Amino acid sequence: MPGDDAYAEAFDSVAYGLKRPARFEAYRGFWFMCLDEAVTPLTDYLGRAKDYIDLVIDQSPSGQMEIIAGVQEYDVAANWKLMVENSVDDYHLPSTHSTWLNFMANSGVKIEPPKEEGLVLPTRGKAVELGNGHFTTDNVNFRGRPVAKWIPLYGDAAKPEMDEIRRELVTRLGEERARRVADTNRNLVIFPNLVINDGSSVTVRTFYPEGAGKMHVTAWALGPVEESESARARRLDAFLTFYGPGGFATPDDVEALELVQQGLANWSEDRWSEMSRGMGKEGEQLNSDEHHLRIFWRRWNELMGART
Numbered sequence: 001m002p003g004d005d006a007y008a009e010a011f012d013s014v015a016y017g018l019k020r021p022a023r024f025e026a027y028r029g030f031w032f033m034c035l036d037e038a039v040t041p042l043t044d045y046l047g048r049a050k051d052y053i054d055l056v057i058d059q060s061p062s063g064q065m066e067i068i069a070g071v072q073e074y075d076v077a078a079n080w081k082l083m084v085e086n087s088v089d090d091y092h093l094p095s096t097h098s099t100w101l102n103f104m105a106n107s108g109v110k111i112e113p114p115k116e117e118g119l120v121l122p123t124r125g126k127a128v129e130l131g132n133g134h135f136t137t138d139n140v141n142f143r144g145r146p147v148a149k150w151i152p153l154y155g156d157a158a159k160p161e162m163d164e165i166r167r168e169l170v171t172r173l174g175e176e177r178a179r180r181v182a183d184t185n186r187n188l189v190i191f192p193n194l195v196i197n198d199g200s201s202v203t204v205r206t207f208y209p210e211g212a213g214k215m216h217v218t219a220w221a222l223g224p225v226e227e228s229e230s231a232r233a234r235r236l237d238a239f240l241t242f243y244g245p246g247g248f249a250t251p252d253d254v255e256a257l258e259l260v261q262q263g264l265a266n267w268s269e270d271r272w273s274e275m276s277r278g279m280g281k282e283g284e285q286l287n288s289d290e291h292h293l294r295i296f297w298r299r300w301n302e303l304m305g306a307r308t
């Protein structure tokens with residue numbers, strides 16, 4: 001503080017320091033900070049979302065996943081809440097990302113989830129409510145995973161190492177849990193704006209509003225600390241190929257979000273987003289339904305103090 005003698009003696013500079021967080025707590029290496037004194041302990045706040053964080057962390061033999069140096073950053077001219085919807089709305093995949101699906105198919109990847117009965121795997125993609133506004137998709141994997149699901153796109157040379165990664169997983173976790181970790185993928189939303197895309201790579205993504213119609217997105221790749229150079233290269237390649245700002249998916253998503261924002265700004269016409277898929281249906285909600293999107297909006301509405 002230059003020139004602090006300009007203040008009167010009673011001026012207490014300590015009172016103007018940064019506020020201490022009311023809570024600064026970790027769950028399996030994910031640190032969360034909160035300024036709200038009234039907030040519940042982290043472990044209670046995360047609730048059942050912890051089970052899905054466990055599926056991520058269990059990919060590392062030592063239980064340590066690290067943020068890989070380097071970051072993806074981009075702006076989207078849309079409201080931040082549209083990114084929450086986009087991160088977990090699975091029925092836009094065939095239409096919005098047909099370029100990527102064609103690329104995968106042309107690379108020899110079978111772009112349908114394997115249908116295997118009697119295993120720990122869900123036979124259809126699901127959406128799961130996790131409490132406190134958190135939710136996730138839960139899908140059988142077809143798009144490959146660095147830990148540890150080989151697809152032709154990785155090339156034959158990658159097979160022995162990926163088999164080894166899978167063997168380690170089975171030895172450590174048992175066959176069933178290993179399949180759960182390696183053969184399923186999910187997009188997890190920790191309410192309100194933390195997304196963990198545990199798919200063809202593990203992406204940790206967050207986004208902040210810079211106005212009603214603009215957000216800034218930051219995304220990091222996550223990987224096991226003990227990962228080899230070749231496995232790390234496959235992971236980073238997948239991180240760029242699908243989710244990268246110049247990848248197969250993100251430019252399409254950004255375009256769609258910005259067009260939705262423009263449409264909603266046309267106040268006199270289509271003012272509402274239709275979000276009724278899966279309503280009135282008994283039983284399980286699919287990843288292609290919109291139950292999980294409604295969970296987000298209801299929780300947001302509740303916190304904003306509006307009448308439901």
Ligand SMILES: [Fe+2]
Nearest residue numbers: 086096249253
């Ligand atoms: Fe998308």
